[in-house]
Amino acid sequence: MQPEPKVNILLVDDKVENLLALEAILERLGENLVKATSGAEALRCLLHQDFAVILLDVQMPGMDGFETANLIRSRERSRQTPIIFLTAFSTSDQMLFKGYALGAVDYLLKPIDTNILLSKVTVFVELFKKTQAIKAQAIQLASVNAELRQSEERFRSLSTCSPVGIFEIDTTGQCKYTNPHYQAICGVSASESLTKIWLEFVHPEEQERAIAHWSSYIDQGSPEYLEDFRFLTAKGETRWVQVRSSRMLSAQGKLLGYVGTLEDITERKQAEEVRAQIIREQTARHEAEAANRMKDEFLAVLSHELRTPLTSMLGWSKILRSKKLDDKATAKALEAIERNATSQVQLIEDILDVSRIIRGQLQLNLCAVNLITVTEAALEAVRPLAEAKSIHINAILDSSVNSVCGDPARLQQVIWNLLTNAIKFTPKDGNVEVHLETVHLSNQENCELLPCGEITLSAGLAPIRFFTSSYVQIQVIDTGIGIEPDFLPKVFERFRQADSTTTRSHNGLGLGLAIVRHLVELHGGQILAESPGAGQGATFTVRFPLMPNNSTNSKSENPLYCTANRPLAGLKVLIVDDETDTRNFLAFMFEEYGAIVTAVASVDTALAILEQTKPDFLISDIGIPEQDSYNLIHKVRALPPEYGGSIPAIALTAYSREEDRLKILAAGFQQYLTKPVDPDNLIDVVTSVLKLPSSISVS
Template identity: 60%
Template sequence: MQSNSTVSILLVDDHPENLLALEAVLGGLGGNLVKAHSGEEALRCLLHQDFAVILLDVQMPGMDGFETATLIRSRERSRYTPIIFLTAFSTSENMVFKGYSLGAVDYLLKPIEAEILLSKVSVFVELFEKAQEIKRQAAQLEAMNTELRTSEERFRLLSACSPVGIFLTNVEGYCTYTNPRCQAICGFTLPESLGDGWLGFMHPEDLERVRDTWFACAQNVREYSGEVRFQQTPETVRWTHVRSSPMFSNEGKLIGHVGTIEDITERKQSEEVRAQIIQEQAARQQAETANQMKDEFLAVLSHELRTPLNAMLGWAQLLRTRKFDDATMQRALEAIERNARAQAQLVEDILDVSLIMQGKLRLNRYAVGLKTIIEAAVDSVRPQAEDKSIGLTVEYDESANRVCGDPDRLQQVVWNLLSNAVKFTPEHGEIAVRLKRDDGQAVIEIADTGMGIHPDFLPHVFERFRQADSTTTRAYGGLGLGLAIVRHLTELNNGTVTAHSKGEGTGATFTVKLPLWDSQADQNGSCPTSEQTMSSTDLSGIQVLIVDDEVDTREFLILMIEQHGASVRAVASADEVLELLHGLMPDVLVSDIAMPEKDGYELIQAIRKRPADRGGNLPAIALTAYATEGDCEKAIAAGFQQHIAKPVDPEELIAAIARLAKSPIAQPLATE
């Protein structure tokens, strides 16, 4: 075999020719042949290097081979170096024995056969090389063990001192190790955390979600990241952020998962505090906005109520103190009437909004034609449109005519939208009203070429008390209630209303959609016809007693109720009612509340104390300007069957009279 160049062979002989001969024989091994001419020189060579074998001549001047061998064996480094003695003399057994006793591995006689020498030296060279390889591997293994011990110690220190929790799992996702920080965060010990034991310390609300997601990630060799709550005690909950990644060997084989757990409880608490602060700020901002809107609304309300009063009172004072010609008188009366109607509309809007906010707005729904409703609304606004030279066009689709709804409230919807269109459309503008059919719905479109709606305000256009700006309110008038009433009335009639505008100066389009009424589909008569409704409010044969201290109100109520066929008697005070009940037994009493001397509450209480045959069970309606929910409850508690607010809705009053007249012992009605 060929020796490594690091293998050295020491040749010791005092004759140079013998060294040359040995070198010639062993040169083929490729080793490093070191020559020494004496025992002393050989010992010096052994001071600096190791040899695979030493060929040592026995007969040398000065220090012979045996003495040299003795000194070689006395050194620790060369104690086990193989020595082959060479001699030209016949060897006696004593000499051979002496050589072997000094540690020789062989004894060769000169002249030495080359093959034998080469064979023996090769064996020792090969043994030396193997010994060197074993030493190298042992050193490498020791270095690896040292590195492993260092790595394990480093991991132990890192794990024990880490500010975040660390855990290890097997390939299936079951825990095999948790560090002290992980145990402190989650509230378990190392044995409790192993396997799937760590799941038992999780918050119950997170358990199922985390367990399913965790093992799915482990099975599919994916990273995991999520927020998890651990419940150390019933009172102590820790928020954590858990992350994990697959671990692979150098060969790319999955060997498990490594993860971290970070305590984020303080961060979560800070986020909750911050969210609460933001909510409080938002609530405060909303309250401030609401207060500002209320203040603006009250300012507008004051302005809108005082403006018509100024004209009415001014003209009334002039008419009383001066004489005018017929033309001026007519102009004054028209101004008073116009401003009175405007003020009445403001009051109506306020009352409608009050009923809407209390959820008590009542509808009388039956099958009606939208064409008639639209025509009536158009006719009512046409004079104002003509005054501004506004073109007003109407288109009808007869197939979209019939719906089930309250005709008065639907007319109010169309009238409000048309009034807005006229109000915000400049002179010589255009307003188009279209009734059409779309996907089983009746669609009313009112489009104008007016001032339009700013995109920022468009989402708020149907909100109560909202105006685009106060200057607009002053310029065009109004309380900002009309469109809110439109939306609510439309929804009560099972419809929807939307607004569209490309921006200021581009006009606006309002679209009302209502379900069409099918007489064939309405077999149970859930939506009666107008003829059926009118017949239900026929008061023929019914006697009504009215008490109100205002003469105008009494005359209005008498005329209205008599038009429905009833017999009406009206008085001005509670005492007159009690006097009449001695000889008169009406079917229904309609009583004002605020009256001088004895109010309506005292009257109804006095009636309820009477026996039945003297009117004690007389059905009674409280008709009053006190219109709050508390006023309604007070009237019912006093003994009235129903509370109706002024200004009175004629149909509501007639329907109430008809109902109570048919049931003399009717129970109190909650106002809708």
């Protein structure tokens, strides 16, 4: 720390001994003592130095003390310097008045009392030091203020000229500042921009998402926020805006608010859309070209597959007309004609099936089907083909497998196609295995692999859905030529063959597996193909949803039993929603599922209905005016069970935060769904909450 600078004290007296006496008294102050023996010398000292106080002798030859004081006061620099007159003569009133008129602050008579002198000089020294300190602070403050003005001007220029909009929001959600570019993006004036925050300019179709994301950002305390939204400006213009924000913290880490930017990215979004459109058009063109190539390849294969048996059939027919064959040759000719005719019939059936699939006209005749019987029938049908190539078929069929809901002829077609495919691509003396078993899934596997079965009856009809955690699995495993990894994803596509050239070693149109996949999916199942690679065989896995346990009785012989589509038949449902359209939609949907529906718009009406009709189930929107659904469920749960206090209830809400979920469940609802509500999901949840037996529902 640097020592404090010394203060100047001017001593003026024409006698040296007096100056020495003054110096001896004042040196204990530790300040800088400047001596002058005349008024002129004193004035010279004042030219370049400032003094805390001047001790001035009155009686001096030439220029006396009064005259010197007058000249000191005439100079701007020393006009306020304190002057203490020293005199050896008694001071008359006239002399006092003259001295004070010249700006003296005091008179001291010689001989001077040491303590008085020290006391008075000390006061002026301290006053001078404080005055100097104040001046220094004033200079420093002026410098700081100048820097602040420059900083403010710089900020104002940066904010005004910024290419992005800038905003500041405090912790209460109040907008505190916006720059001109922000106002231009939102289409509002400076004053209007402070009455709204940017969320209010987001397009109505995206506002719910924007509010949810912004609320999550604030609640989680994330360091940065970045989202793209469409804005609908006050002038009705739509533009794309990228919103960025970060938290504003004090030096102590306290949250002060949020500062952010709005950037108009409309041109960029339009360029991205143009680029995406170009990519889509290029992809569509490539797909169309590929489809044309596949069509040409398929027509070439079709021509080959039709002409080949026709050659044999026409040839043997001409030979038979000649009537020059013995009985053995005639039998051989008829056998060849029949075999090739059967082959053509199968080709035509495949083509017709594909045509029906494309037009959506492939229909199922549903009933409960025992897959063991179907599999055994398919095995018997392909056994001659296997024996002709000395292929061994090993079937492992679990006799405890339950029935599935399906079309027995189409299910047999699925298994027959997979078996003939395996036999076709397996060389002589190879092996084909068939496994039939029931697989039970955990909840997680059930969600990932087979959440439910969905059976499509025909085009234009709603599919039938099974709620199941188990399925029947059929696997056909061969030791054949295998499937190349790059072709494996395309194995179920129509008109696709790994080898479509005229030199290919296997016959067929490449339709069998495509038909199998479609039939499996119509039955609500899945099909997978696996192969380690060329020459290492292949495995085809088919999974079908099980029939509900209570559907395996004698009623299951009736096909209509499988297509039952009113799982909530007789269930009394109370719907509470203030929105008329939503209320009518929910009522219609539940009635379609067989429920008896009462739909009301208020909490009070719902409570009255609850006491009168005692419904079996409650569906309520959370956001109801006056009394929301929290009030409703609290009042319901306060009722005795016999008056509906334990009625199962589901809440519908537009809020999806974790705290909303916990609040809804804590209030007394068994489950909740976020809007927009998926009808299938709602029925699934109702079935789950009611713990109804597994049933079939219309999707």
